[in-house]
Amino acid sequence: MLKPEDIKYLLNSESKFIHYLPVTSKESQFINEQTIVANRLQSDRNSAQQELADWIRFSTKDAEKYRDGLTTASMEIEGFSGWVVRNFYSKDNVMKKDFRETGLDKIKQEVSESAGWILITNEVNLYNYFRNHSYHHYLSNSKLTTIGKHHVDEMDCNDWCFNHSLPRTCCDLW
Template structure:
């Protein structure tokens, strides 16, 4: 779902522009911990606000956060599909949008349970484009679940410093759990894994030189900390793991026009080649079909997996460009011997050190009361 870390080492030094210029510039990567959780919503009770914030920590392509919540009454909401956050160039059928909303639903259920609520779900959407996706009612249950919500707050997409050691069998068993028919590990020494390495590079090259997709990427990059703080979504230098002098250069001297240059595109492809050369292999997540219900459940399945990996010092990096380019997607299943519908392609590997989460999230905003139309944007 992300095609991110696209810049290697940017030339230039602070000394080249002078210390005064540096001190008056955008000096530091903005990360989630820097944000004040502004909340002027008076409609929601504290536990409702916390549940929805935890739900919003789900991953999404380009960190678009393509969901909204419509307030009906206390603990009774509709989870919606925000058309303004779609990615039509790489996700024209909103397949990835539904997967992201599924991850949001899984976080919501875990968070609600930790506060002692059970979720009663009612599927509303029949297509990926429907605005109303899921109705949920929260009701008190005898005791809260024992799910550790710090797994939600500490979840992090990592792109760098993967070790090439194969995943241990006990870790594979733990991650796959009771869903072996949907979760498949392809070790880095398998021909299937090598095929995905090659095709990921091919797909990224195709996508990088497909102008609508590259422009879409440019539109979701928050180059400056000022823009990152304003929008609290999209791709920041911290989220793209561009740090130090490189991050400073990007924040202060790059804009959307740079993304469309040949040099920028080639740097991105070079980084993809470096990334796929170092990993324990790939994890594929499949579904039985492409229905709304199946996509939402697959998004939930992916999030359940994502919330397990940190405790085992395992990273996963969604890289689904193969599925987004028709020429690579059409030959994927037969080339790796999987008949089910592949929905996620996740690069995986152990880490020596697990970084803290940095991707930004929008705040809860209360809107004036209109019956059955009070929106809470997360």
């Protein structure tokens, strides 16, 4: 659970659009489950794994050459683990069963250790907005750098908001 002062900071004066769902709530449990399901569906899709493989810059050389994609630093793979990944992993590893299972295990660990979810709503359709724009820029400029972020786009969030008595707007789940 988050401390009351942290909740107050997160919600600030935007309680109409920002909702905290504590880990003990049924809504939080639902989002936890759906996050795992969505990540499992994605990791089972070879085309999605191939796209991930194409965007990961395993070596320092590739990170410097392309200056885009996901680096070990951006994925917070540091220390000895980062060194191993930078020197011994390649695109081929992403397609392997153990890479997929390790990724799912990490997601399960993250949702099991979370303090809940922040639900951001708006009167515009955020689901479509964030599918077409980068929400990472907003989050990277946020003071909330220690909060884990997962975008759950495998579920119909509009129906979820309606069923949980939240504003009849599309919700973006982090």
